[in-house]
Amino acid sequence: MISVDEAKNIIDSQSIQWGAISLPIEECMGEVLAEDICADRDFPPFDRVAMDGIAVSFDAYATGCRTFQVQEAQLAGVPAVSLKSDRYAIEIMTGAVLSGNCDLVIRYEDLEFYEQDRTKWVRVLDEGASRWKNIHRQGSDQQKGELLIAKGVVVTAAEVAIMATVGRSMVLANKKPKVAIVSTGDELVEVAEVPLSYQIRMSNSIAIQASLCQVRIPNQRFHLPDSKEQLQAKVETILQEFDIVLLSGGVSKGKADYLPEVLEVLGVRKMFHRVAQKPGKPFWFGMHTTGKPVFAFPGNPISTYLCFRVYFLPFLMQRLGSPMHEKWALLQEEVTFNPDLGYFVQVRSEVRPDGTVAVWPETGNGSGDLANLAKSDAFLYLPAKQSRYLVGEFYPYYSFDISSLA
Numbered sequence: 230m231i232s233v234d235e236a237k238n239i240i241d242s243q244s245i246q247w248g249a250i251s252l253p254i255e256e257c258m259g260e261v262l263a264e265d266i267c268a269d270r271d272f273p274p275f276d277r278v279a280m281d282g283i284a285v286s287f288d289a290y291a292t293g294c295r296t297f298q299v300q301e302a303q304l305a306g307v308p309a310v311s312l313k314s315d316r317y318a319i320e321i322m323t324g325a326v327l328s329g330n331c332d333l334v335i336r337y338e339d340l341e342f343y344e345q346d347r348t349k350w351v352r353v354l355d356e357g358a359s360r361w362k363n364i365h366r367q368g369s370d371q372q373k374g375e376l377l378i379a380k381g382v383v384v385t386a387a388e389v390a391i392m393a394t395v396g397r398s399m400v401l402a403n404k405k406p407k408v409a410i411v412s413t414g415d416e417l418v419e420v421a422e423v424p425l426s427y428q429i430r431m432s433n434s435i436a437i438q439a440s441l442c443q444v445r446i447p448n449q450r451f452h453l454p455d456s457k458e459q460l461q462a463k464v465e466t467i468l469q470e471f472d473i474v475l476l477s478g479g480v481s482k483g484k485a486d487y488l489p490e491v492l493e494v495l496g497v498r499k500m501f502h503r504v505a506q507k508p509g510k511p512f513w514f515g516m517h518t519t520g521k522p523v524f525a526f527p528g529n530p531i532s533t534y535l536c537f538r539v540y541f542l543p544f545l546m547q548r549l550g551s552p553m554h555e556k557w558a559l560l561q562e563e564v565t566f567n568p569d570l571g572y573f574v575q576v577r578s579e580v581r582p583d584g585t586v587a588v589w590p591e592t593g594n595g596s597g598d599l600a601n602l603a604k605s606d607a608f609l610y611l612p613a614k615q616s617r618y619l620v621g622e623f624y625p626y627y628s629f630d631i632s633s634l635a
């Protein structure tokens with residue numbers, strides 16, 4: 230039996246890539262960028278007028294000139310016009326390119342217009358003007374060629390806006406794997422069915438599917454009976470059609486726990502079976518000859534969910550180029566446990582005003598106590614080789630809320 234850390238390392242060390250796909254920017258929200266996005270020109274690309282008003286020469290203003298003859302108006306979206314001399318002003322609008330020979334913009338609020346001899350004049354009331362006031366200088370935000378978004382970023386509306394402004398109508402995103410979710414067991418019936426007294430409704434594959442849909446991973450759900458022949462035939466076709474196979478149930482020591490044997494026959498090499506942890510001890514992981522990973526989670530609902538959340542999800546996000554960062558939380562009640570196993574205790578959490586996460590254990594009745602999942606909102610990882618975990622100690626924390634990845 231291997232440790233939790235060894236199991237994670239084995240999973241992480243598999244070289245698996247699903248390549249990249251070119252997507253229109255309208256379709257890339259929530260995707261992970263597979264390329265860097267750089268500035269195609271300076272930001273802003275020209276000296277951009279930042280206030281509606283007039284453009285003048287600062288030198289004229291600095292030598293005491295406060296009245297200017299209005300030469301013309303220059304709106305946004307037209308080429309720059311130039312001052313005839315520094316006694317003139319050009320009416321100018323926000324978003325326009327700064328007029329030639331001008332280096333000061335004064336807002337309408339600080340101006341008085343008047344007419345004299347059928348000529349339009351303007352008087353400047355602002356006594357605190359400086360060179361380049363109200364002008365967003367070319368290249369002052371970013372220079373042409375600078376990195377604006379690094380690959381690996383999950384695209385939000387902010388990235389879409391930046392990609393749009395640099396003219397990227399198509400971008401490269403990490404291709405997502407197609408995942409098969411396979412539950413096994415003759416005691417399981419579909420959700421809409423009424424179970425007989427010796428049956429239960431399946432929930433593991435449904436929970437995994439819900440999580441994969443939330444992080445927008447294409448997936449399909451299957452259910453297979455406890456028959457070696459049927460498992461072998463069906464898993465063989467599933468392995469051809471999907472990039473990753475997640476199985477639930479059939480990996481412990483029961484008479485119908487055929488999966489480890491069937492998987493090996495199908496060319497899935499066992500990388501480990503059994504991890505020194507509770508719950509989820511019988512966790513099995515292997516690699517198919519084609520390089521596709523196969524995760525076989527122990528069937529007890531909390532074990533399946535734990536292995537999915539703690540091992541599979543971080544592996545998936547890391548491979549997609551958007552790794553999940555480890556979070557830590559502060560234990561609020563002492564826990565004692567068997568030092569031979571790492572213990573993923575279910576906890577209820579609260580974020581404190583200082584930002585730390587405080588957690589209280591909600592142990593429930595073991596890995597079959599599915600309803601206890603709703604009383605908790607995370608797993609706290611209490612590592613092996615110690616038996617007491619004290620109030621005020623920090624431990625790694627795996628929230629059930631994965632909405633930040635969506």
Ligand SMILES: Nc1nc2c(c(=O)[nH]1)N[C@H]1C(S)=C(S)[C@@H](COP(=O)(O)OP(=O)(O)OC[C@H]3O[C@@H](n4cnc5c(N)ncnc54)[C@H](O)[C@@H]3O)O[C@H]1N2
Binds near residue numbers: 527
């Ligand atoms: N002799 C031993 N027996 C067991 C061991 C062991 O080491 N030696 N390990 C126990 C542990 S720990 C677990 S966890 C389970 C895992 O066994 P399997 O992976 O073979 O899972 P099953 O036996 O198929 O199912 C276990 C349990 O979970 C229910 N289940 C299964 N699939 C689903 C599903 N999709 N939705 C809802 N519930 C599901 C199933 O009905 C069983 O009650 O083995 C222990 N035994």
Ligand code: MOO
Binds near residue numbers: 508531597
């Ligand atoms: O490991 Mo089992 O998952 O304890 O119930």
